[in-house]
Amino acid sequence: DALLSSWALKSSQQPEPVPSKEVFVGLDVGTQGTKCLVYCPHEGRVVARSSVSYGLEPSHVQGRAEQKPSVWVSAVEDCLQSVGRQIGGYQVSGVGVSGQQHGMVALDSAGTPLRPAKLWCDVEAAEETEQLQTLARKAGYDRTFLTPGFTSPKILWMKQHEPELFQRAKWFVLPHDYIVMELASLQEQPVTDAGDASGNGFLDTTTRVNIASLADHIDPTLHDKLPRIIQPNEVAGYLNDHFRRLLGISDDKPIPVSAGSGDNMCSALGVGCVLPGMAVMSLGTSGTLFGVSDTPAPLNTPLAPFCSACGQHLPLACTMSCTGVLTQVLRECCPKGWTHEDACERLSESTSIDIGCNGLTFLPFLGGERTPNWPHATGALLGLTQQTMTNGDNNLLGLLWYRACMEAITFCLADTLQYFPSGKKLDKVLLVGGGAKNPFWRQMIADVLQCPLVFPVETESAALGAAFQAGAAATGTSVKEYVLQQNIEMEPAEVKPSPDNFKAYEVAFERYRSLGHKLFGKDSKQ
Ligand SMILES: Nc1ncnc2c1ncn2[C@@H]1O[C@H](COP(=O)(O)OP(=O)(O)O)[C@@H](O)[C@H]1O
Numbered sequence: 001d002a003l004l005s006s007w008a009l010k011s012s013q014q015p016e017p018v019p020s021k022e023v024f025v026g027l028d029v030g031t032q033g034t035k036c037l038v039y040c041p042h043e044g045r046v047v048a049r050s051s052v053s054y055g056l057e058p059s060h061v062q063g064r065a066e067q068k069p070s071v072w073v074s075a076v077e078d079c080l081q082s083v084g085r086q087i088g089g090y091q092v093s094g095v096g097v098s099g100q101q102h103g104m105v106a107l108d109s110a111g112t113p114l115r116p117a118k119l120w121c122d123v124e125a126a127e128e129t130e131q132l133q134t135l136a137r138k139a140g141y142d143r144t145f146l147t148p149g150f151t152s153p154k155i156l157w158m159k160q161h162e163p164e165l166f167q168r169a170k171w172f173v174l175p176h177d178y179i180v181m182e183l184a185s186l187q188e189q190p191v192t193d194a195g196d197a198s199g200n201g202f203l204d205t206t207t208r209v210n211i212a213s214l215a216d217h218i219d220p221t222l223h224d225k226l227p228r229i230i231q232p233n234e235v236a237g238y239l240n241d242h243f244r245r246l247l248g249i250s251d252d253k254p255i256p257v258s259a260g261s262g263d264n265m266c267s268a269l270g271v272g273c274v275l276p277g278m279a280v281m282s283l284g285t286s287g288t289l290f291g292v293s294d295t296p297a298p299l300n301t302p303l304a305p306f307c308s309a310c311g312q313h314l315p316l317a318c319t320m321s322c323t324g325v326l327t328q329v330l331r332e333c334c335p336k337g338w339t340h341e342d343a344c345e346r347l348s349e350s351t352s353i354d355i356g357c358n359g360l361t362f363l364p365f366l367g368g369e370r371t372p373n374w375p376h377a378t379g380a381l382l383g384l385t386q387q388t389m390t391n392g393d394n395n396l397l398g399l400l401w402y403r404a405c406m407e408a409i410t411f412c413l414a415d416t417l418q419y420f421p422s423g424k425k426l427d428k429v430l431l432v433g434g435g436a437k438n439p440f441w442r443q444m445i446a447d448v449l450q451c452p453l454v455f456p457v458e459t460e461s462a463a464l465g466a467a468f469q470a471g472a473a474a475t476g477t478s479v480k481e482y483v484l485q486q487n488i489e490m491e492p493a494e495v496k497p498s499p500d501n502f503k504a505y506e507v508a509f510e511r512y513r514s515l516g517h518k519l520f521g522k523d524s525k526q
């Protein structure tokens with residue numbers, strides 16, 4: 001009896017089942033890995049996360065960078081399955097996708113990739129870029145901005161180098177478009193958004209429509225093979241059974257998949273950069289520096305005149321040589337097994353390596369560079385001396401090289417500041433991306449830019465931005481309003497610049513700049 005009454009008491013005290021909480025899944029399909037998080041707007045926090053890393057193997061052809069779209073799909077499957085196991089009690093109400101920009105994904109009529117995607121960092125189409133830029137100028141499209149990383153030169157390259165495959169292509173989509181197609185079975189009607197589309201090379205970024213005659217220059221059928229551009233908070237389609245199963249969804253409530261966008265656009269949403277005045281630097285495989293603006297980027301600068309993912313503009317500088325190169329230098333030049341943290345710990349403790357790497361300058365353009373527009377550039381190392389080679393410390397050269405690479409990546413990005421309307425003086429920079437976790441690099445960037453750095457608590461800003469977009473689409477809110485309603489937390493401590501270090505960096509910066517221009521600038525004899 002006592003047992004029974006205690007059981008009766010317990011069962012009457014059972015809490016009412018909690019109504020399941022709405023959550024939004026954000027995916028970021030990056031160059032070296034896919035990241036996924038689940039955001040709960042009611043709790044104002046990320047409640048689950050997962051990631052799959054796949055790296056990017058250097059190609060045996062200089063300037064080529066390709067990846068199979070199936071690698072992204074299987075990473076997305078693994079990520080969704082993993083977060084699905086973590087979110088019991090929550091109700092998935094939308095999915096958003098962020099993706100590496102510019103990649104050319106050529107699909108046949110069944111939506112199957114015809115070849116590996118040519119990525120944003122593939123510069124094989126340098127010649128085609130010049131052809132298209134000349135055509136655009138002649139046709140009076142003076143806002144057309146192209147680099148070999150953009151999609152349109154890659155499509156022309158495919159037509160010229162792989163004509164039979166080109167003829168079989170039914171669609172040319174971007175990496176995030178392809179994932180949205182897969183998630184929502186949109187093989188018959190792919191869609192994109194103006195943010196990612198502004199990296200295709202066809203978009204008029206003021207009217208947000210593709211310029212048909214530019215596509216016609218490549219092929220008269222091409223314009224109809226580009227995905228339809230939908231609004232930032234529009235629903236692209238609904239999650240299909242395969243991905244619902246992976247997420248562990250058992251009811252039959254439709255789950256909207258939003259338009260998605262390029263990773264830089266989504267990253268801006270994820271850090272709350274939806275109003276002019278905020279500068280964001282991202283240290284991913286690419287390095288980027290951007291801010292939101294109500295007007296398009298100024299003409300004739302290396303700033304890409306992108307659209308944002310919420311109806312504004314996103315002038316952006318992108319460098320190709322960032323964490324990918326740093327990781328290669330770590331792997332090839334430092335002792336086996338070292339992590340970025342190991343290298344930086346030793347650099348912090350080292351008394352034999354100064355700012356400026358004891359005179360060693362490294363140009364990190366292993367696969368060419370986009371800003372400056374030097375697609376044929378290569379890596380270069382200058383300043384090796386007897387002391388660098390014979391210090392008696394086995395790791396000295398590796399460490400010097402690693403630090404010289406980090407300095408060069410930083411200089412390359414800092415050099416683009418001159419093109420932004422704000423000029424070189426910034427009040428604050430928000431740092432995101434894989435490299436932003438690195439305390440040693442944080443201080444270096446603050447010192448070179450001479451401005452304080454702030455850090456969002458959520459480091460996967462692109463995935464978070466994609467989740468925000470999904471929330472806006474599911475609730476019919478404007479993306480900008482939705483983002484402004486979220487509480488985006490920053491780390492309490494800023495990193496402040498040291499004025500003393502600036503002078504030493506300035507000397508190294510100038511050495512880096514003049515070596516680059518001598519070797520690869522307009523007047524160089526490459
Ligand atoms: N502490 C660190 N210092 C420097 N780079 C780092 C650090 N941690 C991770 N990375 C690098 O960051 C990159 C991943 O960043 P991420 O922004 O996710 O890139 P992507 O989206 O291009 O795949 C990898 O190249 C990784 O080696």
Ligand SMILES: O=P(O)(O)OC[C@H](O)CO
Pocket residue numbers: 030031032099100101102120262263264284285286287288318
């Ligand atoms: O892989 P990420 O994050 O460096 O993305 C590549 C960018 O989209 C290029 O602009």
